[in-house]
Amino acid sequence: MEKLKFLLAGNPNVGKSTVFNQLTGMKQHVGNWPGKTVELKSGSFTFEDYEVEVIDLPGNYSLTPYSVEEQVSRDAIIHEDNDAVINVIDAENIQRNLYLTLQIMETGANTVLALNMLNYAEEAGFKIDVKKLEKTLGIPVIVVDAREGTGLDELIKTSIKAAKNPTDNSGKLTYGFELDDHMNQVKRLFPNLKIGTAPDSWVAVKLLEGDDEVLDLAENSPDKENLRKVTQMRKHLEGIFNDNVDNAFIDARYGEIETIMKECVQRPSGHKESITDKIDRIVTNKYLGLPIFFIVIFLIFQITYTIGGPLQDLIDEGWGILSAWLLEMLGEGLVSSLLVDGVIGGVGSVLTFVPIIFILFFLLSLVEDIGYLARAAFVIDRVMYKLMGLSGKAFIPMILGFGCGVTGIMATRTLSNESDRISTMLAVPFISCSARVPIYALFTAAFFTDPLTQTEVTFGLYILGMIIAVIVAKVLKSSVFADESTPFIMELPPYRIPTLKSAVLHMWERGFLFIKKAGTIILGTCVLVWILANLPPGVEYGSINSIIGMFGNLIAPIFAPLGFGFWQAAVALVFGLMAKEIVVSTFGTLFSLEADDEEGISGVLSDMFTPLSAISFMVFTLLYPACFAALAAIKEESNSWKWMFVSVGVCLAIAYVLALLVYQGGLFLGFT
Numbered sequence: 001m002e003k004l005k006f007l008l009a010g011n012p013n014v015g016k017s018t019v020f021n022q023l024t025g026m027k028q029h030v031g032n033w034p035g036k037t038v039e040l041k042s043g044s045f046t047f048e049d050y051e052v053e054v055i056d057l058p059g060n061y062s063l064t065p066y067s068v069e070e071q072v073s074r075d076a077i078i079h080e081d082n083d084a085v086i087n088v089i090d091a092e093n094i095q096r097n098l099y100l101t102l103q104i105m106e107t108g109a110n111t112v113l114a115l116n117m118l119n120y121a122e123e124a125g126f127k128i129d130v131k132k133l134e135k136t137l138g139i140p141v142i143v144v145d146a147r148e149g150t151g152l153d154e155l156i157k158t159s160i161k162a163a164k165n166p167t168d169n170s171g172k173l174t175y176g177f178e179l180d181d182h183m184n185q186v187k188r189l190f191p192n193l194k195i196g197t198a199p200d201s202w203v204a205v206k207l208l209e210g211d212d213e214v215l216d217l218a219e220n221s222p223d224k225e226n227l228r229k230v231t232q233m234r235k236h237l238e239g240i241f242n243d244n245v246d247n248a249f250i251d252a253r254y255g256e257i258e259t260i261m262k263e264c265v266q267r268p269s270g271h272k273e274s275i276t277d278k279i280d281r282i283v284t285n286k287y288l289g290l291p292i293f294f295i296v297i298f299l300i301f302q303i304t305y306t307i308g309g310p311l312q313d314l315i316d317e318g319w320g321i322l323s324a325w326l327l328e329m330l331g332e333g334l335v336s337s338l339l340v341d342g343v344i345g346g347v348g349s350v351l352t353f354v355p356i357i358f359i360l361f362f363l364l365s366l367v368e369d370i371g372y373l374a375r376a377a378f379v380i381d382r383v384m385y386k387l388m389g390l391s392g393k394a395f396i397p398m399i400l401g402f403g404c405g406v407t408g409i410m411a412t413r414t415l416s417n418e419s420d421r422i423s424t425m426l427a428v429p430f431i432s433c434s435a436r437v438p439i440y441a442l443f444t445a446a447f448f449t450d451p452l453t454q455t456e457v458t459f460g461l462y463i464l465g466m467i468i469a470v471i472v473a474k475v476l477k478s479s480v481f482a483d484e485s486t487p488f489i490m491e492l493p494p495y496r497i498p499t500l501k502s503a504v505l506h507m508w509e510r511g512f513l514f515i516k517k518a519g520t521i522i523l524g525t526c527v528l529v530w531i532l533a534n535l536p537p538g539v540e541y542g543s544i545n546s547i548i549g550m551f552g553n554l555i556a557p558i559f560a561p562l563g564f565g566f567w568q569a570a571v572a573l574v575f576g577l578m579a580k581e582i583v584v585s586t587f588g589t590l591f592s593l594e595a596d597d598e599e600g601i602s603g604v605l606s607d608m609f610t611p612l613s614a615i616s617f618m619v620f621t622l623l624y625p626a627c628f629a630a631l632a633a634i635k636e637e638s639n640s641w642k643w644m645f646v647s648v649g650v651c652l653a654i655a656y657v658l659a660l661l662v663y664q665g666g667l668f669l670g671f672t
């Protein structure tokens, strides 16, 4: 079978990953806000006699690299061999989208245009003449509906045809007489300068624009003497255009786009306020924005607990029945103890939270698909930029951190400067990820029984995490990095009606990861805890004389001032460093003997903790170092061990001090 390779490029949020998922059957993150895909993702499928590899690129507005993920796309288009670049564009924003289209064509790429969301554009009053667009641009244009999957067959057929007959599209553009003339002169000055698959004209344009990467290469080329002449030309052009040369090129491209628009697109007459505008006037309102955000978060937890709580009890009962049955079948002994205490006690206790986690993810993905996530970032940005001078773009990683810190840390790639990236990366671990939910749910159920107080306590912890995250980011930025953030302008996507299918899919994927974790790392730790609780031979299971008891007892005094200086808590916290759910499973394994059928481990916990020390414990688990996976992500993304260790240190210090304040302060105020 013949192999082909297509790249999927386009502006953010136009549906590239939706196309990718349709073609490959894979499940790349799709949602209604710009900037989800931050790295190259490759997938493949067979079509007729071809084995096609497609690469999903991060979204870009241009190929002038301003941030890591823009650089990623540009490198892919210029340096990766490909048979065609499929440029997905959003018909409703065709004018802005075409800017990238022209830039892709400039790289000489064999371009095919996929026109997505045409129905929305038509609803909004656009009329697009597709045939004419094809002719004016000089590249194939295929209408698709990525979500429904229509037009994709034709898109692939056309791309294969294009791959058989590759065209260098760079020649189809003109920048006007002056710029074209100078570009041709530069071409002659650097005849041997080659960059990836880009044509000479692209290299020449970039030299005139003063592109860093290309200038660097030119400095090291045999013709480096000629750079002086390029500088002179730039001066000359600046005189003519009375502006920077790169702006002159930008204007030239927009000029072309204007022509294309006139030829092929009829714009809606008059501006009528869309539904999105109407909703945004309330949701992003200066005064209402923040309260609405809090209400949304609060409701998410309220709904999660109200529906999830009873389901959780049901699963718990199921485990009880299974344990009783196992005991009856196997009799008392090591095997039944391993299964009942170790595995069901530990892994089972974590699995009871599956309904809660699933409902939480379902609701979060609804909020994302509707388009509210982008508004939340926008609203918080405004407050944060005013109050603390932080870049609001940092809030997308933080909001993603609600799901999983690793995703949040990866998302820092959208930030354009290093100091924003690192300080956000170190802030993300303070955001309450879904792995903390079992801890909160377990403790709030033990001490704060009605769903409303449960929600309030959980909500309070989430807000605390966010506040600490923001403060940490701010302090790092102004002390270690000492620089200013630029305000960021976030593009707000239109509100869309979410599909049940996509929300369920999302929920399933994320929820499945949780189950998988339970079956691997959590299971392993439970068995380890069970073994250590049984050693040395003959010791009473899970007593202070077991190895694990002695180990816990050794470190427990450290936590005494925080209100939970008993060895089981110490052990749970240490093992919980691997993954935060393990805090719960360790309690489950250690307490399974004492837990009665009625209340399970909650009953044991309520004998050990007081409400105050329970809150102190939850605060500590919220803030203490991130799980190994998140730490590995910090190391990977910051490319240094240093920041990983800084993160561990900062988290430990903050967690300890805050839990101490909560507990001792609470005692002082007369709480117990």
Ligand SMILES: Nc1nc2c(ncn2[C@@H]2O[C@H](COP(=O)(O)OP(=O)(O)OP(=O)(O)O)[C@@H](O)[C@H]2O)c(=O)[nH]1
Pocket: 010, 011, 012, 013, 014, 015, 016, 017, 018, 019, 029, 030, 031, 032, 033, 034, 035, 036, 037, 038, 058, 059, 060, 116, 117, 144, 145, 146, 147, 148, 369, 496, 502
């Ligand atoms: N109604 C409709 N919605 C679509 C279509 N294609 C994509 N969407 C929605 O548009 C949003 C963005 O889609 P993605 O595939 O994530 O976009 P992307 O281009 O990969 O975005 P980034 O990775 O952020 O650059 C999602 O909410 C999709 O469900 C379509 O053809 N019709």
Ligand SMILES: [Mg+2]
Pocket: 016, 017, 018, 029, 036, 037, 056, 057, 058, 059
């Ligand atoms: Mg994407």
